[in-house]
Amino acid sequence: MAMVSEQQLERCFELGLKSFVNEAQFFTCLLNAMVYVHAPVSDDSKNVRLIQFRHPDGFDxxxxxxxxxRSERAASRAVRTIHLPCAELLKATLGATLMVNPNDGGxxxxxxxxxxxxRTGTLDTFEKVESExxxxxxxxxNLPSALVETLRMGVAQSPFIKTMFVLEKRPIDGSSAPMTLLLYLGVELKHMExxxxxxxxxxxxxxxRIDQIIDVAxxxxxxxxxxxxxxxxxxxxLSPNR
Incomplete structure (x- = not known):
């Protein structure tokens, strides 16, 4: 994919804010665009260090x-701006949590x-809803063995997930709606999302892909x-030591 212009990226971002169905296209554009990030003006480190902030949920x-x-609106005299390919930023900060346009609901x-x-060039979208x-x-x-293995491997890499229950849910009104899998996770408070x-x-x-509806709570x-x-x-x- 050709490099995405700043105007195209901004348009994709705004569309993603309007509906979650547009988010996958935004992430594809994001990976192929230039972005802006802040670093301290005064820094004695030989490596480039980036500005972080404490998210309201408690993580950096x-x-x-x-x-x-958007970068200038969030800047101060204590920071300098670096303009670089988004893919380069993601690779250089692998293992960190990032937030795009934090002042604008990103x-x-x-x-x-x-x-x-x-790895894939985009992120699948999902809709966040209130409890039903x-x-x-x-x-x-009779869970598919591939799903069980995927869940166990995924959770093994997420130590903040402490418990996982796999349930089935059906409407109590007797409708013919299909059974839905419900994954119920016990997670450390600041890492719930x-x-x-x-x-x-x-x-x-x-x-x-598994051909089944799966909800996560x-x-x-x-x-x-x-x-x-x-x-x-x-x-x-999960094993007892989790």
Whole structure:
């Protein structure tokens, strides 16, 4: 793909804000565009060090920007601006969490997602919804072995995920809607969204893809398990030392 202009990238970013269905196209454009990132003006280090900020959820993230205008709005006299290919930035900061256009509602990119983006050229989209009522759940049965292996491998690389229950849910109104898998994760509080998205990334990268609807929900691993987990007799898929 040819290098994406700043105007094209800005247009893709705005479309992604309007609907999650446009996010995959934005990430493809992002990987093939130039971006802006901030570094300290005064720095005695021999290596380039980038500015980070503390996200409201409690983790540190490197902000970067899709346009000079957005970068300048977030800058101060204490920083200098570096203009570089986004792919180069992602490779150089691999293992860190980044956030695109943090002052304008841009996406957080967790390390698991950065690796997927670099490997595949985009990120699959997912819709974040509030908890639903009107469903009956039970422990999942006859899970595809490929899915079980994918989940265990994905969670093994995410130490902030402490418990994982795999359930089935069906509407209680007797409708003929298909059964949905529900992954219920106990995650450290400051990593709850990252935990959900790490598992989603692992599932999206299955080859071949699994032909089944899968929902992911999280709860604070430091608190008690949701009561319904005990009521249905669900068994944690993770080893006891997690």
């Amino acid at each position: 993230a490197i902000p970067f920007f899709t346009s000079a205008h 996406a957080v990119l967790y390390p698991e997602e950065v690796r997927v983006l670099l 009522n009107g469903f009956a759940v039970r422990p999942a049965e 990252r935990g959900a998205r790490a598992v989603i990334s692992a599932i999206h990268n299955m080859n071949p 999280v709860y604070d691993a430091a608190g008690p398990k949701p009561e319904f987990i005990n009521q249905v007799g669900a068994i944690c898929m």
